[in-house]
Amino acid sequence: MIKTRFSQYNGDSWEEACQLFLKKRYESEGYQEMIAHTQGDLGIEGFTRTGIVFQCYCPDEEYESKKLYELQRDKVTTDLGKLSKNKKELIRYIGSVKIKKWIFLTPIVRNKELISHCQEKAIEYKNNLEMKELLDDEFDVLVQDEGFFVEEMLYVKAILEEKIDVNVATPSLEEIINWKECEAESVQILFRKISKLFNGNSNAEANTNKYVDIIIRNLIKGQNVLDELRDNHPILLEKLVRVKSGIETHIEQELLLTNLQPKEFNRVIQTKYKSALESEAFGRMISFVLQEDVIKEAEADWLVRCPLDFEEGA
Structure with a gap:
């Protein structure tokens, strides 16, 4: 489990929370969950009809900053690679809308190098001519933690029957x-x-x-x-x-x-x-x-x- 300011998550509970976050936030943009199917993971957990796709990731245990960054970095790299591998299959689902943003959802970010890595990958994929059929000219790769969804937190916790907590140190x-x-x-x-x-x-x-x-x-x-x-x-x-x-x-x-x-x-x-x-x-x-x-x-x-x-x- 990874403990954050508001909750604690493993891979399954984070993915469940993310789906509720996204369905609440992006309902008006036609959010669609990519439910697991027999052909495996296509590298996204869901997408909107406005060109935003999402991938969720949470390790099942706590790691120090460097190790957590390395796991998150490698996950970003691996799952972005699936965009190229599964390009034709993805187009079947998202249609003619090109991907403007690929957002990596993870409970907590402890190393700013992850943001740098996402920026490097955005440039790499945006300049890849073979990806023009799938990606928008302004394609970007972003990382977001639970802090981006504070307005959805009460809603999600009510649905999951979780209680809000605040981790504040006892004064010295x-x-x-x-x-x-x-x-x-x-x-x-x-x-x-x-x-x-x-x-x-x-x-x-x-x-x-x-x-x-x-x-x-x-x-x-x-x-x-x-x-x-x-x-x-x-x-x-x-x-x-x-x-x-x-x-x-x-x-x-x-x-x-x-x-x-x-x-x-x-x-x-x-x-x-x-x-x-x-x-x-x-x-x-x-x-x-x-x-x-x-x-x-x-x-x-x-x-x-x-x-x-x-x-x-x-």
């Missing part, structure tokens, strides 16, 4: 310290609020210090997660923000009326947010880890920005 101690140095006022707010969670605790000061660091860690990681969603799943982020804002609107009112102890009230608010996400079907759309990151980001954000506070002695 140095990042937490740097945040505290830059946000001194926010740190004071956190200490004041969180100390109320540990009133009467024999280790109140130590627990407060530790929990402040946890909240800052959750805030940094959560905001990095939201940045990833903003870049790659903007519609999903918009829905998350709407749910979060709806919960936030009522926090201060509920604080005035509650008889719950601070820890219990904090737990109730998190549970309420989780229930709201699940009611909007997020439980079926996002992974457990992503859901937890989103909930913890909200708690941290509310504590820093003041909507979530606790009465003295509550």
Whole structure:
């Protein structure tokens, strides 16, 4: 399996995802899947009636950058060779439309030399007189990874019943310290609020210090997660923000009326947010880890920005 920012794939699952990407993206251009047949692979997985053909490739295991590049490069070379070998057969399927673009779809690109290789092959085939019957004068060879299909990602994951995940590193101690140095006022707010969670605790000061660091860690990681969603799943982020804002609107009112102890009230608010996400079907759309990151980001954000506070002695 190859792990990417959004998912993980082997050869079969990548090809399945690609077909859904392409059918969704290029429906209006008459996309046709080239289903495997008895005469074997013709070097393309599908094509549009506008002159774009596609070939999918994903190795079944992780490789370091150099090895992955070599496998991808050789696959490009081999499958482009099939255009020449199967020229007459391909024309039977694509008709009079000449191929303008041959796009190599692979989950992740780790070496820019693959782009250079594709450019070299484009020039080679474009200047091959024997290929004029099949290829357009402006024939090009491109490589695209899953990032080219972020708008189709939610659709595909729903079809395959996969959940969206975001791979964001846990902030280091140095990042937490740097945040505290830059946000001194926010740190004071956190200490004041969180100390109320540990009133009467024999280790109140130590627990407060530790929990402040946890909240800052959750805030940094959560905001990095939201940045990833903003870049790659903007519609999903918009829905998350709407749910979060709806919960936030009522926090201060509920604080005035509650008889719950601070820890219990904090737990109730998190549970309420989780229930709201699940009611909007997020439980079926996002992974457990992503859901937890989103909930913890909200708690941290509310504590820093003041909507979530606790009465003295509550």
